[in-house]
Amino acid sequence: MAERYSSFRGNGSLWLLQRLTAVFLIGILAFHFMLLHFVNHAAEITFAGTTARMQQPGYFATMVLFLATGTFHGVNGVYNALLNQGLDGTARTVVKYGLAIVGLALVIQGIRVAMAMAGVTIA
Secondary structure (H helix, E strand, O other): OOOOOOOOOOOOHHHHHHHHHHHHHHHHHHHHHHHHHHHOOHHHOOHHHHHHHHOOHHHHHHHHHHHHHHHHHHHHHHHHHHHHOOOOHHHHHHHHHHHHHHHHHHHHHHHHHHHHHHOOOOO
């Protein structure tokens, strides 16, 4: 029988964070689908409605947390999938820091968009 290989160590903090972010994402996706696909139907979603929702502190914080959690979960998952495929050495280091930079840039840009949607400016 073939051995199962995973780059995740079962006792590692990244392993735990990957599982915790998955649970959070399932919950927040359920909230998202309920609010934006069942309570409000696609035809009722407007830019003004999105702006109004983003101006609510709880909704704003939830969406920023959704962005950060989803980005971490995705970047960490891609990185570990590449490790499982045999990525090592210099390529591993380049990919690790490259994904970290791209993930950070995505979160920063997402927060900038969320702040613009909420009408928040930084002087």
